[in-house]
Amino acid sequence: MIGRTALRTAAPLRSASRLFSSSASQNSAVAVLGASGGIGQPLSLLLKNDPLVTSLRLFDVRLAPGVAADISHVNTPAITTGYSPDGPEGGLEKALEGADIIVIPAGVPRKPGMTRDDLFNTNASIVRDLAKTAAKVAPKAHLLVISNPVNSTVPIVAEVFKKAGVYDPKRLFGVTTLDVTRASTFLSGIAGLKPSDVVVPVVGGHSGVTIVPLLSQAGPAAKSVQPGEQYEKLVHRIQFGGDEVVKAKDGAGSATLSMAYAGAVFANALMRAAKGESGVKECSYVESPLYKDQGATFFASPITLGAEGVKEIHPVGNVSAEEEKLLEAAIPELKKNIEKGVAWVAENP
Ligand SMILES: NC(=O)C1=CN([C@@H]2O[C@H](COP(=O)(O)OP(=O)(O)OC[C@H]3O[C@@H](n4cnc5c(N)ncnc54)[C@H](O)[C@@H]3O)[C@@H](O)[C@H]2O)C=CC1
Numbered sequence: 001m002i003g004r005t006a007l008r009t010a011a012p013l014r015s016a017s018r019l020f021s022s023s024a025s026q027n028s029a030v031a032v033l034g035a036s037g038g039i040g041q042p043l044s045l046l047l048k049n050d051p052l053v054t055s056l057r058l059f060d061v062r063l064a065p066g067v068a069a070d071i072s073h074v075n076t077p078a079i080t081t082g083y084s085p086d087g088p089e090g091g092l093e094k095a096l097e098g099a100d101i102i103v104i105p106a107g108v109p110r111k112p113g114m115t116r117d118d119l120f121n122t123n124a125s126i127v128r129d130l131a132k133t134a135a136k137v138a139p140k141a142h143l144l145v146i147s148n149p150v151n152s153t154v155p156i157v158a159e160v161f162k163k164a165g166v167y168d169p170k171r172l173f174g175v176t177t178l179d180v181t182r183a184s185t186f187l188s189g190i191a192g193l194k195p196s197d198v199v200v201p202v203v204g205g206h207s208g209v210t211i212v213p214l215l216s217q218a219g220p221a222a223k224s225v226q227p228g229e230q231y232e233k234l235v236h237r238i239q240f241g242g243d244e245v246v247k248a249k250d251g252a253g254s255a256t257l258s259m260a261y262a263g264a265v266f267a268n269a270l271m272r273a274a275k276g277e278s279g280v281k282e283c284s285y286v287e288s289p290l291y292k293d294q295g296a297t298f299f300a301s302p303i304t305l306g307a308e309g310v311k312e313i314h315p316v317g318n319v320s321a322e323e324e325k326l327l328e329a330a331i332p333e334l335k336k337n338i339e340k341g342v343a344w345v346a347e348n349p
């Protein structure tokens with residue numbers, strides 16, 4: 001049975017497809033860690049194109065000054081600088097000084113046959129080490145974790161920040177925007193509607209059965225899929241959309257371009273909220289009270305963003321019988337993933 005706190009009325013999300021809406025200028029310094037990778041490069045380009053970004057710092061263990069030199073020729077205001085661990089510009093600490101937002105897509109991606117959890121052994125220490133420096137140099141920045149397994153890497157960052165005495169749960173986000181983006185794309189295709197008119201809250205976590213699309217809350221498009229074979233196929237496609245890309249890339253990695261898009265959408269939402277826009281709402285994986293009583297201390301749900309980050313965590317709202325079953329499958333898996341991250345940091349501080 002699902003915890004009742006999670007089932008109050010959910011307020012509607014807005015479409016994730018409105019990139020870079022902005023009505024005024026604002027200084028946002030954004031650092032991308034893992035900026036030379038498959039996600040890092042297009043994400044950095046999209047951020048360079050965001051009028052709310054005035055300073056863009058690109059850090060990677062390889063190639064970041066080159067990527068920054070390239071992107072810096074785009075004629076938008078963001079001043080773009082590349083940093084490598086021992087470069088003349090200074091390393092990671094320099095990249096993070098004064099950062100308002102830190103986005104982390106550093107780490108290895110999946111190959112066919114792997115789960116996101118199979119990335120844990122490599123990515124846990126990468127994320128831990130980057131988080132240690134962030135906690136030291138930019139403890140007040142909003143930290144956006146893309147590196148997989150997100151269900152575990154976000155709790156890892158939380159533990160590192162707690163240990164440093166600077167943890168603020170309002171500022172730590174697991175980026176699950178790609179799940180929302182996929183759900184919108186796939187459902188709008190079935191419903192014959194514009195993707196921008198189809199917004200599907202996706203709650204839970206970011207892997208397999210922990211990804212829970214709330215199709216019943218998708219407005220008019222919800223009527224297009226009734227419980228049955230088509231509904232099950234759609235849910236499966238949203239839950240395993242990442243595998244679709246891993247298979248198609250055939251050993252060359254996982255989603256990068258759609259992830260860069262999704263990451264830029266989420267960063268833009270945070271920046272708009274930071275400069276005072278009201279009603280900015282996105283789904284994100286954050287420390288959450290919704291299923292805490294069942295051990296899922298982190299949970300993705302719609303969140304209203306404000307100047308300090310998380311302003312309000314919305315409950316999942318009214319869910320269908322099918323969605324309730326999906327949540328029941330998600331919570332124990334999520335709990336396991338969270339506990340794994342927390343236990344790992346305790347053993348590997
Ligand atoms: N949250 C989500 O929805 C998604 C998450 N991902 C995850 O994002 C991560 C990155 O994926 P890709 O960009 O495709 O991988 P990639 O291998 O193309 O790029 C990763 C980059 O991280 C860099 N890197 C490694 N260690 C580093 C360190 N200590 N400091 C700074 N940079 C470091 C590498 O040099 C490389 O440039 C993977 O873990 C992947 O599973 C991918 C898609 C969606």
Ligand SMILES: O=C([O-])CC(=O)C(=O)O
Nearest residue numbers: 110148178242243254255
């Ligand atoms: O599938 C992967 O490994 C990358 C990912 O998180 C996604 O595409 O959702």
